[in-house]
Amino acid sequence: MTGKDVKKAAELLSKGKLVAIPTETVYGLAACIDNNEAILSIFHAKNRPAFDPLIVHIADLNWLDFLVSEIPEKAKRFMEVVWPGPVTLLFRKSDQVSDLVTSGNPTVAIRFPSHPMSLEMLRLLGKPVAAPSANPFGYVSPTEAAHVENQLGEKVSYILDGGPCRVGLESTIVSFVNEPVEVLRLGGMSLETLEKYLGEKPVLKISTHSNPQAPGQLDKHYATSASLILSDDIIEDFLENRQKLVGLISFQNGYPDLAFAHREVLSPDGNADEAASRLFAAMRRLDESGVEVILAERFPDEGLGRAINDRLHRASHRKP
Ligand code: TXA
Ligand code: MG
Numbered sequence: 001m002t003g004k005d006v007k008k009a010a011e012l013l014s015k016g017k018l019v020a021i022p023t024e025t026v027y028g029l030a031a032c033i034d035n036n037e038a039i040l041s042i043f044h045a046k047n048r049p050a051f052d053p054l055i056v057h058i059a060d061l062n063w064l065d066f067l068v069s070e071i072p073e074k075a076k077r078f079m080e081v082v083w084p085g086p087v088t089l090l091f092r093k094s095d096q097v098s099d100l101v102t103s104g105n106p107t108v109a110i111r112f113p114s115h116p117m118s119l120e121m122l123r124l125l126g127k128p129v130a131a132p133s134a135n136p137f138g139y140v141s142p143t144e145a146a147h148v149e150n151q152l153g154e155k156v157s158y159i160l161d162g163g164p165c166r167v168g169l170e171s172t173i174v175s176f177v178n179e180p181v182e183v184l185r186l187g188g189m190s191l192e193t194l195e196k197y198l199g200e201k202p203v204l205k206i207s208t209h210s211n212p213q214a215p216g217q218l219d220k221h222y223a224t225s226a227s228l229i230l231s232d233d234i235i236e237d238f239l240e241n242r243q244k245l246v247g248l249i250s251f252q253n254g255y256p257d258l259a260f261a262h263r264e265v266l267s268p269d270g271n272a273d274e275a276a277s278r279l280f281a282a283m284r285r286l287d288e289s290g291v292e293v294i295l296a297e298r299f300p301d302e303g304l305g306r307a308i309n310d311r312l313h314r315a316s317h318r319k320p
Helices: 006-014 036-046 061-067 073-082 116-125 145-155 191-198 234-240 272-288 304-315
Strands: 019-021 028-032 055-057 087-092 107-111 158-160 172-175 182-185 227-231 246-250 262-265 293-297
Touching: 006 019, 006 028, 006 116, 006 158, 019 116, 019 145, 028 036, 028 055, 036 145, 061 107, 073 087, 073 191, 116 158, 145 158, 145 272, 172 191, 227 234, 227 304, 234 246, 234 293, 246 272, 262 272, 272 304
Parallel strands: 019 158, 055 107, 087 172, 227 293, 246 262, 246 293
Antiparallel strands: 019 028, 087 107, 172 182
């Protein structure tokens, strides 16, 4: 069931149910941090492998004391600037955090989202929730309540509808576990902005392969059902695929001379933030349109364009 009842969402969570919650990045599938059975049901609902750890969502910096064993000074300054916002921080975990949440890792990923409905809900609940993106494992993340309803419907007790997600890409994951600071996933905060707030250049540790350090960074993530080609030459790739029904995701150019069966032009004005907020919904519409192949134009590698390219690159890995 979908609705805007924050109190109901908190009550269901406290009873051990799964609730989808809006954040500024993507919708999350939440369970109470202290309920192992509920945490396990997240993995079942998403068909997610147990080795892929969950992000813990907080609504109060004081909740960190319970979750984290130590916070470096540098991280304290950083979090005060970037939170609430589209950034997840990795710390050494405390003994209180269940191994189910962290998949046995000695670290815990924590995020303070900025969506007012979820913050209100978390404050009513009075404790953190663990929440991965609310999509079946391997598929595109949901950026609207209806996306969750369509794919996880009966597996979720309630979907808290906070409207379309403002940012539209998952959070940027930054690890303070080692020196220097590492970026494990590109996301809703651009590297440029991150660097400005951090005051130093983080090391990029973004893997395109299965990586035990960031197990979610697997191949075939964020994938559409139709096969997607990340293209450096849309015209050439269109001609190569013209026997098929071809769809387009592009930044500004709609390629009016090519007979695409479905077009998704993400930002005619050339604004990468706007493009990011529209990306996942566009990928879903392309799948629904029944195209066989999706040609995705490579974005300029700056700002959120970098994270968009990362998602398109992962989506372009073929399903087995
Ligand atoms: O924006 C977001 O981050 C969204 C919203 C709902 O908050 N959440 C999200 O969660 O994208 P998920 O589960 O789809 O991706 C989280 C990724 C995991 O796949 C994993 O790579 C990484 O975070 N992660 C979580 N805990 C970790 C840990 N202890 N060590 C390394 N990576 C971790
Ligand atoms: Mg996910």
